[in-house]
Amino acid sequence: MSTPLLEAIDLQVHFPVGGGGLGRSGKVVRAVDGVSFRVERGKTLGLVGESGSGKSTIGLSILGLERPTGGRVLLDGAELDFSRAGLRELRTKATMVFQDPNASLNPRRSVGASVREPLEIHGLHRGREARKARVGELLDLVGLSTRFEDRYPHELSGGQRQRVGIARALACEPELIILDEPVSALDVSVQSQIMNLLKRLQAELGLTYLFIAHDLAVVEYMSHEVLVMYVGKIMERASRDSLYRSPRHPYTKALLSAIPSAEPGGQERERMLIEGEIPSPISPPSGCRFRTRCPWAVAECAEVDPPLAAMDTSDAVACIRADEIAAGAPPNEAPTPPPIPSSEARDELS
């Protein structure tokens, strides 16, 4: 097996909180709590989960923007070096595209200056002419012409700004791009332009993507393999097709079932509405973190922290009842929605 471009082994990112800082309260946010995965060259690993699942923190920690507090990250087989020089080198190999292109572009810099900046920082394409040519090439690559070079972010649409963000990320010819919700702030008609652009760039330049998003349909469209995260841990890892066709973890099932069907009548499919909310990563439930909302939870789930199968099998699920559920074990009593009083009762209300 060839070396994966990116490999995380038992990655942990914990933050101390409260008590006047420096973790005196002893409380710790376990944003990422022992996560292992690999991304093969030229492929896209989708990272999906709701807010607080730790998916963005994983992206940040791979670039050294958050320091891992445990575990290892290997890029191209070499452990990440968080020294000054190491980070500098890292950021020519791995770059990031953020959700909100408004917040990630400097409003006082023209498009040309923004795209040129990484070249200047890393001393690439030295010389005025060479840099200008490279900036033109990058703008062309993302579907913007050199006409845009002198414009400022406020003169651009959201989609155009995101294209500038992508051009910046491509400037140093990275191998890995971390895409953190790159289309979720965009209108539907613009989302598809950006997704198709990202796919084309991957095919042309052989890029490897870590694609972080909360939208399962978007992740399905973009990814080869998918990790489902919940409160800092991986619940399920599977190839795209097997995850979407036969989700095995109850949380994956719940997520897929929560998506509004794209068509009327689609709701006739099996619907599973989970109750409650995501627990705090400061004090996650004992055992399996999803057990407090899981329709299949049993007493044992509170005691056993279910492991994810070894790295070498392609699909893995962190659930002690996965086999039973796959074999058709019924969920516990279906959650009953809170009763809504009759209209007579309502008259009494008012």
Added chain:
Amino acid sequence: MSALFELADFRVRIGSRQGVAEIVNGVDWGVDRGETLAIVGESGSGKSMSVLSATGLVPSPPARFEGQARFDGQDLLTLDEKSRRSIRGRHIGFVFQEPMTSLNPLLTIGRQMTEAPRQHLDMPAEEAARKAVELLSLVGIPEPAQRMRAYPHQLSGGMRQRVMIAMALMCDPEVLIADEPTTALDVTTQAQILDLVKRLQERFGMAVVWITHDLGVVADFAHRVAVMYAGRIVEEASTKDLFASPSHPYTRGLLTARPRLGEPDVELATIPGVPPDPRRLPAGCSFWPRCPYRGDARCETEMPPLREVAPGHLTRTFYELEPDRGDAA
């Protein structure tokens, strides 16, 4: 026809130094008790502005309104602000996208919930408080009596949105206006809120106007859908007809630009370009510069009228599109 809440040739313009922005350009729709109308459009389509202006939530000046916005036969635009506020307070409930910015961070949930019925219905404080607790419990807030004393920051996003919904129901509104109420929420929470509003409507029979950018959200929830582009309705139909035979090129574009679950290998259609600047709308059809079907000479000079392609199915295009919807690319 005369619906409970309806707009007739409704227009909104906002003047600025850069010119006059034509935000809403002649919109007609109506919604009745027990019915859900979804208004779908991208940013800048005028979807929120049309509804918020009609209910008097957009200050004028700078905005200028034309046409009619009728509630129960009464034109809200001709009323003075005091009467309009009273109609709004008693008969129309609102739920917005960001519960954190629409709730007052300095007042307890209880205080905020009881304000409207005390002001608009002269409800005694104790009765209002009792009703607030019952509604909080109805929308699924655990320990509602204790929550009355909580401040907004002490609740999660999903809980705050439930509080907003309960608050909107305090005066037993006939109309509930929901402006992207689930956009800021996680998908499992969104599913809970959609389910909640659906059940509340089935029970209470309000008219619901649901404003959203996401056609998928309304698919099995709304009765009718109006798709807006550049301040106009470009297509309106029952939800079933709209999805089964979208007949405007823009609606088709929207439907084929979204990845569909389970069909990841179908290449997404793209709608080239961006929506027009409302200060410089193109002559003719506003969608013409981005339209994959353009070719009819009238597109450039004439705004296509909203015409009926099937009973109750309106579209604003000169073209008769084939029933297949995959050809918009």
